[in-house]
Amino acid sequence: MSFADALIKPLITEKTTMLNNEVRQVTFLVDPRVNQITIKEAVEKAFDVKVKKVNIVRRRPLNRKKHGKIIGQYSGWKKAYVMLEEGYKIEFFEGV
Numbered sequence: 001m002s003f004a005d006a007l008i009k010p011l012i013t014e015k016t017t018m019l020n021n022e023v024r025q026v027t028f029l030v031d032p033r034v035n036q037i038t039i040k041e042a043v044e045k046a047f048d049v050k051v052k053k054v055n056i057v058r059r060r061p062l063n064r065k066k067h068g069k070i071i072g073q074y075s076g077w078k079k080a081y082v083m084l085e086e087g088y089k090i091e092f093f094e095g096v
Contacts, residue, residue, distance in 0.1 A: 003042035006034045010092055011079065024084040032058070032078045039080045050085035057081070
């Protein structure tokens with residue numbers, strides 16, 4: 001798997017914006033098959049920064065129920081919290 005396929009998209013929410021400003025932590029939605037080492041290498045190569053630490057959160061797919069019957073599934077996802085070294089920063093929206 002290439003580095004371009006590892007990172008799906010950055011997650012921009014109130015919580016992730018606060019983490020980015022306070023502790024230089026950026027959040028990405030990542031491919032479920034990648035590990036912490038691949039995520040670290042992909043972020044360093046894509047954004048030209050140094051990564052200090054990577055934490056991963058997974059949510060398994062959940063069944064959708066209606067009137068007690070299973071009618072489908074909510075998709076699962078894998079999210080990576082990437083902490084950057086001192087002095088590095090990733091700006092997704094500059095000058096907005």
